[in-house]
Amino acid sequence: MSSVLVFADSKNNKITKASLETVAYGSKIANDNGGSCTVVTYGDIPEAELKTLGAYGAKEVVVARSASNDSQVLSKLTADVVSEKGSDVIVFSQDFTGKAVAPRVSAKLNAGLVSGVIDYPNTSEGFTVKKNAFSGKAFAYASIKTDKKVISIVPNSIGITKGEGEASVSDFQGTLATAGVTVKESKVKGGEGILLDEAELVVSAGRGLKGPENWGMIEELASEMGAATACSRPVSDIGWRPHHEHVGQTGIAIRPNLYIAVGISGAIQHLAGVNASKTIVVINTDPEAPFFKAADYGIVGDAFEVVPKLIEAYKNFKQANN
């Protein structure tokens, strides 16, 4: 194994945090095996931003500036760079774009794909990776049997390591495929909010908050901590919170370092989306709430009293640590 190719996605002309993690991941595999790591990306990303990928271990970056986010375009782009560089391992993030592109690349190259990977591959005998299974209730060890391997890793699985260095940047010289899907309208919120699927800290709330007008304190806590906000399914179903904040079995699955659940009872379908979190704090008036069984820290109490105190305590902590 010598050459690793990482597909990096961008948002608002910046490489996404999940992709930086993927670059660090791919670079480590390359370094451990005496190879080098190339990044392929697309869009109108400033040269300086692309060079900084060197600090995450990338040697070179190939960018297709005029490519759209269509899966046919991005999979051909990636496969073309794989043949140009002779890559053996191709790494994606298991995010919105990765789910559409990685399987196409795998089929194009006739290379095995394992997605939902949460750790580095074991290459002592073959190529085995650990992946999520049963919606967060178990893990599977899967081996890839083809010569080329494609993997897609779950955001926030290994963390990001940053060092020094600059990557060399070149423009993709090949031909882009025609996009079969045309984007008519984008309803993406502004760049300021922290994206839920790659957030390290998440503050989430459920029906215990009694109404959408009470989310102010949740947003305040999240903004103090630099956390993303999330919610339970009933809350997004009745329209108190937007659909993209819903975590759980039918919403999105996340694995932040810290998940604070306020007024969420902890149904098994909700736990499926969050039980990979490293630390879980549960705040609930009901001491029998099932969520406490999955929690590391529990507070039995009224959210309307506890959350303001938590905000106060966090502010004091921040001041003391500045």
Place this chain on the structure above:
Amino acid sequence: MKFLVCISKVPDTTSKIGFTDNNSKFNEAGVQFIVNPYDEWYALVRALELKEANGGSVTIITVGEQSDEPVMRKALAIGADEAVRINAKSDDSFFIAKQIAEYAKNNSFDVVLCGKETINFNSAQVPATIAELLDMPLVSLATKLDINGNTATLERDVQGGSEVVEVQTPFVLSAAKGMAEQRIPNMKGIMMARSKPLNVVEPVSVEAHTEILSYELPSGKTECKYVEADKMDELIELLHNEAKVI
């Protein structure tokens, strides 16, 4: 309009997950199986709604053994016209996608619908692999679907929001929450499902790309540590010094 809906048999969402044979096999004892919710609630129901509005047919397809037929009958009871079972068992997404793509190629469908992922493997690989093998556009994580003539308008989830997109048939989609509402089959549907065609097709020869070697359950959670409701400074202290997450 001809719809092909890919379905998968999965353990019920509330199943206790366990393994046998040295952790190499899912323990099916006492487990109730259902149609993968994303396949059923969103992909299948939306295909049925569009068929009911504009005419056409809905075929369901699965790659599985005879023991998968009860969940296929359920999909027929909800309203699909016919079912196809590719007679093979595999955990390899490429193997499964290849079988479905071969069938779709020979029977030309306008829209191939899949759920966004199964709840047992969570790989989300089959929809995009089918699209690639058929050389068709893919709309992944679609939450809305409308079709007018040969043009489909969809909404899909993207990072931090959504996009409205347009695509010409034929195409492949993976369905996420929002595309339709769950339907409960009625008695008439259940009776009719018994006589609907369920065709068994032998698989094409495909080399699996991957193999699952073993499973593992998460290590047991440590006991929950309770903090008094008025001692939030103590919680912050624990999160900082003990859990080291802030």
